[in-house]
Amino acid sequence: MSRAGGWLALGLSASGCLPKDTRPEPGRALVSVHPSDSLLTGIAAEATEDGWAIEYQRLLIGLGRVDLEGDRCTVYSDADYTRLFDLLLPGAQKVSEQYALGSCDFGFGVVPPSASSLLGQGVSEADAIFMRTPPTDPAVSRRGISLYVEGQATRGSARERFAWAFRWRVSYQDCATTRNGELAVGLELASGQEQEVEIQISGDALFRDDPDPELAKLRFAAFAAADAQSGNADGEVSLDELRQVKLADLSPGGGYQRLVSAASSDVPPFVGAEPTLEDYLLVSAFPGMARFRDDGSCVARVRARSDDFD
Numbered sequence: 369m370s371r372a373g374g375w376l377a378l379g380l381s382a383s384g385c386l387p388k389d390t391r392p393e394p395g396r397a398l399v400s401v402h403p404s405d406s407l408l409t410g411i412a413a414e415a416t417e418d419g420w421a422i423e424y425q426r427l428l429i430g431l432g433r434v435d436l437e438g439d440r441c442t443v444y445s446d447a448d449y450t451r452l453f454d455l456l457l458p459g460a461q462k463v464s465e466q467y468a469l470g471s472c473d474f475g476f477g478v479v480p481p482s483a484s485s486l487l488g489q490g491v492s493e494a495d496a497i498f499m500r501t502p503p504t505d506p507a508v509s510r511r512g513i514s515l516y517v518e519g520q521a522t523r524g525s526a527r528e529r530f531a532w533a534f535r536w537r538v539s540y541q542d543c544a545t546t547r548n549g550e551l552a553v554g555l556e557l558a559s560g561q562e563q564e565v566e567i568q569i570s571g572d573a574l575f576r577d578d579p580d581p582e583l584a585k586l587r588f589a590a591f592a593a594a595d596a597q598s599g600n601a602d603g604e605v606s607l608d609e610l611r612q613v614k615l616a617d618l619s620p621g622g623g624y625q626r627l628v629s630a631a632s633s634d635v636p637p638f639v640g641a642e643p644t645l646e647d648y649l650l651v652s653a654f655p656g657m658a659r660f661r662d663d664g665s666c667v668a669r670v671r672a673r674s675d676d677f678d
Contacts, residue, residue, distance in 0.1 A: 394444040394467040395557030399434050399476075399565045400460040401453060403427075406571030408458055411586060416575070419523050420588035424571060426518035427455045428495055430485065431567070431658070433477035434464045435541075438554065441472035452481040452496055453488035455569045461488050463567065474554040475541040475666070476567065478658055480512030503535070511535050515657065517574070521588045528592045529604045532574075536636070537671040538655045545664035566661055573656035574649065577623020581656065587623055590645060610646035618645070627651050636670045 410423035432450030436443050444467035453461055463476075481499050500512040515534040520527060544553040555565065575591075576584035590613065591605045599609035615624050627635055627643055628651055639647045655668035 392469065392559045394469050395559060396562040397466040397555055397557060397565050398562060399463040399466060401431055401463050401567045401569060402460040403455045404568055404570045407455060407569060411571060413523065415586055417585040417587050418589040420521045420592065422519060422521045422575060422588055424456060424517060424519040428499055428516045429453050429455055429569060430479050430481040430499060430514050431476065432463060433479060434466055435475040436466050436468045436472040438471060438473040440470045442469045444468055449486065450479055450481055451486045451488050452491050452499060454490040457490050460566065468557050469559060470557060472555045472557055474543045477540065478514050478538040480514050515654065521592065527603060528595055532607055534654050536650060539669045539671060540658060540666035543660035543664055543666040545661050568659045568662050569657055570659060574653045576653060576656060579626055579628055579652040585623060590618060590622060590624065594645060607646050610649060611644050613645040615643045615645065615648060624648050634669065636672055638672050
């Protein structure tokens with residue numbers, strides 16, 4: 369059955385047969401996700417402000433809930449399922465196929481996988497169970513993991529490992545790019561045409577010292593000090609150790625002074641009265657991991673619970 373003839377309207381005709389869909393053939397958006405070069409090859413010491421070289425050794429991410437909407441958008445299908453990806457594999461991987469016509473707002477989410485989430489290339493059922501399992505710590509969100517990263521940073525003979533589980537969700541809405549000096553919001557889907565929509569996962573984002581990638585520098589020294597100086601000095605930077613470092617105690621010249629680029633009212637309620645380096649990682653750095661069409665941007669909102677995800 370061709371796509372042109374495959375769109376069936378709901379309801380039965382008088383003869384009991386499904387009538388043909390008389391709407392025009394929709395446009396098709398092929399949504400994929402791919403890793404940045406810094407995820408695959410690491411971040412060189414020369415690329416960071418403080419001389420730390422950073423490499424990723426594992427990255428699992430739940431991604432999907434692709435959403436097309438808008439007053440001038442006619443949606444033919446709603447593929448809002450999620451997939452679990454290993455983003456240390458090169459090349460693009462399919463997220464979903466969307467069918468619609470017109471000017472459509474584009475959004476998606478980074479969320480913990482569910483039991484029905486599809487598994488991407490190289491992802492095992494054991495990985496899926498790990499990502500779905502809530503923590504035993506009652507102080508942490510009682511949900512699965514949206515993003516899990518492992519890696520290490522080195523400077524000379526110093527070495528610090530990290531293994532961070534992000535249990536919060538990020539909703540990306542109103543995605544747009546700039547074309548020929550003008551803002552292009554969402555997608556323009558014409559009848560019978562196909563277009564590719566890429567979501568890039570950045571290896572730089574977790575180590576930027578400002579929410580704006582155009583202003584940020586890459587740093588690791590504050591993370592290393594959270595373990596080596598104020599933590600237990602076991603060679604691994606934990607989220608608990610980052611939780612003990614107040615942003616106000618960091619040097620103003622060392623970055624991390626802004627939690628978000630939006631109004632302070634947008635800071636999620638789980639951020640403490642005295643924001644910490646963990647808060648910065650969750651609220652400013654984590655949402656920057658996903659980017660629309662490599663050079664685009666979205667309004668990103670961190671959510672603590674699934675029922676906050678709108």
